[in-house]
């Protein structure tokens with residue numbers, strides 16, 4: 375039943391809905407999708423119908439990581455539900471977890487519009503939102519008033535403003551944001567890799583700056599595990615330096631990775647080059663580099679960090695590759711925009727089929743199975 379509904383809605387989405395939506399301004403479509411999702415989420419009967427048609431559950435997908443029970447490995451990445459509007463509908467669509475935000479200590483209008491573009495030939499988006507959000511305190515209050523059915527991460531970033539550009543001010547701002555969301559959600563992510571904010575990415579460009587930031591966030595003694603969202607475009611050596619710092623602090627997980635801003639734009643189709651505007655790129659152009667960073671992290675640190683793979687997941691093969699590289703959890707946004715919300719259930723079903731085919735009893739056994747020479751359980 376689920377498979378039939380999911381296939382039918384994906385067919386319908388790709389042939390009828392997407393061609394219409396893709397004629398409109400991307401941010402307007404995003405705003406309408408949020409309103410529609412929140413509206414369905416507020417109606418229990420409709421929510422149930424969505425869950426019945428879309429969500430796929432299987433015990434082989436459940437994992438206990440950093441003290442949190444994740445019912446399934448595919449989650450919503452930060453940036454789609456910045457203001458915690460979709461908390462009711464996300465589990466019904468089939469997500470195993472979701473990340474809210476990024477939120478900032480001070481409410482932020484973000485960068486001037488337009489700030490979101492499609493790169494359809496490349497399976498990508500160009501994003502220049504600049505951390506538009508209602509502010510950490512308001513969003514935390516919204517989260518406090520809701521019953522959360524799946525693990526919810528709250529992503530905290532540095533407020534996008536000139537006043538946070540100096541290192542000390544930036545650290546104080548990140549700490550204030552983190553303090554505002556204490557006590558809500560299941561984990562807290564420090565987003566140190568947003569490529570679209572004033573003053574760039576000081577905490578992922580410089581491992582000493584990251585060290586200073588993490589000393590301050592350690593001092594907060596967060597009640598929930600702290601994850602760190604890492605950049606896509608670092609060299610292997612730069613990435614290793616960031617991981618070495620994270621290893622010395624109370625960082626339970628790493629999310630790999632954020633948007634790419636490589637000026638060469640690898641993976642951008644020729645037909646999309648004329649569409650390029652400004653900001654970071656999501657989707658397929660992120661996948662390969664993110665996977666290399668994931669495999670490198672797993673090879674060196676194994677279970678020291680919960681690895682969350684992110685970037686360019688459109689198919690079961692894409693998600694499974696991240697798991698083989700060492701990710702226990704996988705996040706996405708762009709794949710869902712291109713293929714519709716039925717993608718989530720289809721990925722979970724496909725992962726279970728793949729696990730069975732490869733002789734793994736659970737997702738846990740497949741994690742890191744593609745990283746040469748170090749996987750003990752395969």
Ligand SMILES: Cc1cc2nc3c(=O)[nH]c(=O)nc-3n(C[C@H](O)[C@H](O)[C@H](O)COP(=O)(O)O)c2cc1C
Nearest residue numbers: 451452453475476631632656657685686706707708
């Ligand atoms: C519209 C949009 C907004 C985003 N905003 C954020 C954000 O606020 N914080 C963050 O950590 N990542 C943000 N990202 C990056 C995503 O979380 C993710 O790392 C990236 O898009 C790669 O995943 P994908 O290819 O599945 O989209 C955003 C991405 C998109 C497409």
